Amino acid sequence: MTTAVSFSQVSRHYGAVKAVDRVDLDVREGEFFAMLGPSGSGKTTSLRLIAGFEQPTAGHIEIFGETAEGVPPYRRNVNTVFQDYALFPHLNVVDNVAYGLMVRGVAKAERRRAAEEVLAMVKLPGYGDRRPGQLSGGQRQRVALARALVNRPKVLLLDEPLGALDLKLREQMQEELKALQRQLGITFVFVTHDQGEALSMADRVAVFSEGRITQVGTPQEIYQRPASRFVADFVGSSNVLPPDFVQRYCGQRGWGSLRPESIRIQADASGDGVPARVLSKSYLGAATRVVLDADGLRINAILPAGARLPDDGEAVVLTFNRETLHVMGGEG
Amino acid sequence: MSANPAILPRRGGVAGALSDAFWRHPGLLLFLMLTPPVLWLGIIYLGSLFALLAQSFFSIDEFSGLVQYEFTLKTYGELLRAQNLDVIVRTVVMAAIVTLAAAAVAFPIAYFAARYAKGKWKAFFYLAVMLPLWSSYLVKVYAWKLILAKEGILNWLLAKLHLTWLLEAWLSLPIVGGNSLSFSYTGTFLVFLYVWLPFMILPLQAALERVPGNLVEASSDLGAAPATTFRHVIFPLALPGLVAGSIFTFSLTLGDYIIPQIVGTSRLFIGQAVYAHQGTAGNIPLAAAFTVVPIVVMGFYLWGAKRLGAFDAM
Structure with a gap:
């Protein structure tokens, strides 16, 4: 399998700030790769290193086997969908989409045809003569996507492209993006701080923290077997359990991660399990989150709709399957 | 009577009343703010400009050197x-x-x-x-x-x-x-x-x-x-x-x-x-x-x- 993008020991420092610090990364050809992390974790800087807007202060970057350091963005066959779209306000939709082709000297009729074709692909047929200012956020998003895709890039970079959309539109775009990626077979590198988005769309996810990658894996691996307390907490807000607790209930020693939905609550306070007291509940629609206190340790549990809800202050017992408690290696 | 009413009483006498009036009629404030500069621009500036332009349609008597106040394009011909x-x-x-x-x-x-x-x-x-x-x-x-x-x-x-x-x-x-x-x-x-x-x-x-x-x-x-x-x-x-x-x-x-x-x-x-x-x-x-x-x-x-x-x- 070909490697689309490869980082070896790549750093991007701004003075004392280590935006990206000794990162190793391999993005495979044709995969949907997500870079997930909180703001300031280095995921966007990594994306900009691939696009060429930033140059690494150390390390080596390859794009399809070719050295990328020192190559300006306009010589990289890589296109970006910007976070705030960055559409040209003085050009109409067709000219925006056809910009990359115009720059390459494609004839006017040909580039108009290609632009219309891609606009139809992103479900905006007939919008060509409008200005970006006349479009809604979701439509601008599609134009930005079309403008990048029309160039048939080797890698498509997406910088939090769904961040500004409302929930419903975002879910719809997630599906469409995924479908588009499968249909075109282009490598997508997607930056997001939304773990749900990363898990639902990506083939593989890299979790960034403080300029470094803490874990790379499939969504299942990341979710079920987080490599560190940070990953466990950031992806799906797991219950991070201290070594003493894990040893008491599981036998092994080490930091543990227990997903809120793996926890069952039993009203019989004398039964086997972890004794706890209910602090509060919040209704989530499809489920209810219960916050509990287990001898000073705060634990979140998610109960599906229909389950019996304990009262606030009630003494309960928590149970879970051993396999669902994931013990993390090292200090976590 | 509560110590913390839902609607606060008007403050500051005349100034408060004016504030309320302006809030209810934003056009009134705009009118008051714009009238002086518009008058200034309209009368003093544009007025004098038009007076000057009107002069260009008069002509000068070549013998007496006096301006003749009759409409003519003679001056433009001279231009x-x-x-x-x-x-x-x-x-x-x-x-x-x-x-x-x-x-x-x-x-x-x-x-x-x-x-x-x-x-x-x-x-x-x-x-x-x-x-x-x-x-x-x-x-x-x-x-x-x-x-x-x-x-x-x-x-x-x-x-x-x-x-x-x-x-x-x-x-x-x-x-x-x-x-x-x-x-x-x-x-x-x-x-x-x-x-x-x-x-x-x-x-x-x-x-x-x-x-x-x-x-x-x-x-x-x-x-x-x-x-x-x-x-x-x-x-x-x-x-x-x-x-x-x-x-x-x-x-x-x-x-x-x-x-x-x-x-x-x-x-x-x-x-x-x-x-x-x-x-x-x-x-x-x-x-x-x-x-x-x-x-x-x-x-x-x-x-x-x-x-x-x-x-x-x-």
């Missing part, structure tokens, strides 16, 4: 005489060249200030651009006369650089040349350029500042080399600023009568012609007709700029 047409062409060409040169000089300065200058450098930029505007216009023009004079610093510098021959060659050219720089169109041009340059830099810088940096990145990302990005993204988006700046430099040059009087040849510019006709010659109708010229030229200029799409990005 088209070779010697007057000459003044108009000279002024318009000078204004156009000054504008082009100002745009060329201002663009890199404004671009640097808008895209790269931060903090202290930005303050330094504003200071450097504005500083010449703080001193008297006359002082600046006389300073330039000294700089450009035969015994001036520029000649001295060129002599030190062994470039006197270059200056001599330039001054021996027709039209742009002359006895010395301070008695040539080249000198007039340089002073115009210097004096009006801030009026080009500031609007251009403001326009360039509003071009989002990510558009430049997007263009580069889509395969455009820097020159292509400049041509297709930066320039079109900065055009309104360029047009605003050129309106200043162009119209200020069209109307000025002091610079060509102090630095340059004895041939007249429109401003000088207006000054001469309304003053010593006492030919107010012709002076008024001359003042119509810059207004008409600017009208065509703006119309042309609009046709070219200069305001599309606004």
Whole structure:
């Protein structure tokens, strides 16, 4: 399998700030790769290193086997969908989409045809003569996507492209993006701080923290077997359990991660399990989150709709399957 | 009666009542704020301008030298005489060249200030651009006369650089040349350029500042080399600023009568012609007709700029 993008020991420092610090990364050809992390974790800087807007202060970057350091963005066959779209306000939709082709000297009729074709692909047929200012956020998003895709890039970079959309539109775009990626077979590198988005769309996810990658894996691996307390907490807000607790209930020693939905609550306070007291509940629609206190340790549990809800202050017992408690290696 | 009512009582007597009234009728506040300046502009400024323009449709009695208050186009006929047409062409060409040169000089300065200058450098930029505007216009023009004079610093510098021959060659050219720089169109041009340059830099810088940096990145990302990005993204988006700046430099040059009087040849510019006709010659109708010229030229200029799409990005 070909490697689309490869980082070896790549750093991007701004003075004392280590935006990206000794990162190793391999993005495979044709995969949907997500870079997930909180703001300031280095995921966007990594994306900009691939696009060429930033140059690494150390390390080596390859794009399809070719050295990328020192190559300006306009010589990289890589296109970006910007976070705030960055559409040209003085050009109409067709000219925006056809910009990359115009720059390459494609004839006017040909580039108009290609632009219309891609606009139809992103479900905006007939919008060509409008200005970006006349479009809604979701439509601008599609134009930005079309403008990048029309160039048939080797890698498509997406910088939090769904961040500004409302929930419903975002879910719809997630599906469409995924479908588009499968249909075109282009490598997508997607930056997001939304773990749900990363898990639902990506083939593989890299979790960034403080300029470094803490874990790379499939969504299942990341979710079920987080490599560190940070990953466990950031992806799906797991219950991070201290070594003493894990040893008491599981036998092994080490930091543990227990997903809120793996926890069952039993009203019989004398039964086997972890004794706890209910602090509060919040209704989530499809489920209810219960916050509990287990001898000073705060634990979140998610109960599906229909389950019996304990009262606030009630003494309960928590149970879970051993396999669902994931013990993390090292200090976590 | 609660200590913390849901609706607070009105405060501050009359001022409070006024505040409430203005809040309920925003149009009233707008009306009160705009009336004085509109009256000022409408009556004092536009009124006197129209009074002046009306003069251009009167004529002067050649024997008595008195103005005849009858509608006639005779004055405009006079304006088209070779010697007057000459003044108009000279002024318009000078204004156009000054504008082009100002745009060329201002663009890199404004671009640097808008895209790269931060903090202290930005303050330094504003200071450097504005500083010449703080001193008297006359002082600046006389300073330039000294700089450009035969015994001036520029000649001295060129002599030190062994470039006197270059200056001599330039001054021996027709039209742009002359006895010395301070008695040539080249000198007039340089002073115009210097004096009006801030009026080009500031609007251009403001326009360039509003071009989002990510558009430049997007263009580069889509395969455009820097020159292509400049041509297709930066320039079109900065055009309104360029047009605003050129309106200043162009119209200020069209109307000025002091610079060509102090630095340059004895041939007249429109401003000088207006000054001469309304003053010593006492030919107010012709002076008024001359003042119509810059207004008409600017009208065509703006119309042309609009046709070219200069305001599309606004």
